[in-house]
Amino acid sequence: MTDSSRLQLEHRLAELHLREHAVLVGNGTTGLALLVRALGLQNREVAVPDSVCLNVPLGLRFGGAWPEYLDNQWNDLGLDTQALAAPRAGRGAILAVHGYGQISEMDPLLAAAHQQGLPLIEDACLAMGGIHHGRPVGSFGLASVISFGAGKPLSLDHGGAVLTDDAELAAELRTLDAALPAFSESAQARIDALGSAHTRLYNRCWPEGLAAEAPAFAQEMLAASDAFLHRFDPRRLAPLQALLPRLQTVVRQRRDNFERLSALLRPLAGDALQLLPLTPGAVPWRLNVLMQSRHEAMRALHAQGLHASSWHPRASGFLPGTGAEAEHPVAQRLGREILNLWVDEQSTGAYAQAVLRTLEAHLRARQDLTLTA
Ligand SMILES: *Cc1c(COP(=O)(O)O)cnc(C)c1O
Numbered sequence: 001m002t003d004s005s006r007l008q009l010e011h012r013l014a015e016l017h018l019r020e021h022a023v024l025v026g027n028g029t030t031g032l033a034l035l036v037r038a039l040g041l042q043n044r045e046v047a048v049p050d051s052v053c054l055n056v057p058l059g060l061r062f063g064g065a066w067p068e069y070l071d072n073q074w075n076d077l078g079l080d081t082q083a084l085a086a087p088r089a090g091r092g093a094i095l096a097v098h099g100y101g102q103i104s105e106m107d108p109l110l111a112a113a114h115q116q117g118l119p120l121i122e123d124a125c126l127a128m129g130g131i132h133h134g135r136p137v138g139s140f141g142l143a144s145v146i147s148f149g150a151g152k153p154l155s156l157d158h159g160g161a162v163l164t165d166d167a168e169l170a171a172e173l174r175t176l177d178a179a180l181p182a183f184s185e186s187a188q189a190r191i192d193a194l195g196s197a198h199t200r201l202y203n204r205c206w207p208e209g210l211a212a213e214a215p216a217f218a219q220e221m222l223a224a225s226d227a228f229l230h231r232f233d234p235r236r237l238a239p240l241q242a243l244l245p246r247l248q249t250v251v252r253q254r255r256d257n258f259e260r261l262s263a264l265l266r267p268l269a270g271d272a273l274q275l276l277p278l279t280p281g282a283v284p285w286r287l288n289v290l291m292q293s294r295h296e297a298m299r300a301l302h303a304q305g306l307h308a309s310s311w312h313p314r315a316s317g318f319l320p321g322t323g324a325e326a327e328h329p330v331a332q333r334l335g336r337e338i339l340n341l342w343v344d345e346q347s348t349g350a351y352a353q354a355v356l357r358t359l360e361a362h363l364r365a366r367q368d369l370t371l372t373a
Helices: 003-016 028-038 055-063 081-085 106-116 167-178 185-205 210-222 234-268 294-303 329-337 349-372
Strands: 021-025 045-049 066-070 091-097 120-123 143-147 160-164 286-290 338-342
Touching (some): 003 160, 021 028, 045 055, 055 066, 091 106, 106 120, 185 210, 286 329
Parallel strands (some): 091 120
Antiparallel strands (some): 021 160
């Protein structure tokens, strides 16, 4: 495919998100890093929620900025707007992360950015296809980042884009992107290996060993900037073009699967299992529940060959930044208790029934334990 097909696709992505410009990048992490550089945020701090995908602070570090960790808030699992209201001298930008497939309420975040004279960046990597106040996610703030990486609503296992209305910023992003190396299979293999290592480390070490082992692992990720930072692979233009029209179908399917699984799990809800409701317009990434026996429940699901994960432990435990020492009760509870259940296209009715049976058996076994104790 030619340069003109790239421009056409970027135009389509911009249009979908009510933006003037879209710049295709190698992945969402690269998008964040390039934005940090283009906005001159080197050595400044960027406010992020502490319970977040590790790639978020990683992208900031790759760009030369530092994360400023604030707590999450329960209503949307995004940045704690009250904590954000207190200005900080070192803060250079606010990153609104639509985490867990939830949509962050943008009005207070935009208001804080405006009051503090800071740019607001929207991380929509997990929420492409979502709607907020009648507008597409990816249309808020100075710039937004989307991803087509593994596990994202629209997944090619590669690529992402930065969206903005600012022509100068888009041009600067293109210049910075052009200086990055081309995509390579070996770079992707290194990223994938780090991703698997992260999952293994976390599942093996939770909870006691994690604090001791996380920093060394984070160093490995930081040392892999040359693998993470690369350009969009032109061979993925045609597949992305073919995938885009499926967005609404994918979103609908995820919402349907979410509804079916939450209806099944509702009778289990109580002290031992709490369902986290979805914000309006969200694109469910997973169905998230809180369980005090989260890790045991996850192991029970894995033993049945069912998918479950426990993202995210607080990112500040891996990558240092301001606020890493502070108490963040919401982020800490999410780290201890969240269980993410799959709602993607493989989450059929039979699959959802198997998840229900396994969680039911798990809870019953624990109840029996406490009764006989
Ligand atoms: C996955 C993800 C990223 C990074 O995207 P990649 O394309 O995997 O680099 C950034 N932010 C959030 C919220 C994510 O979930």
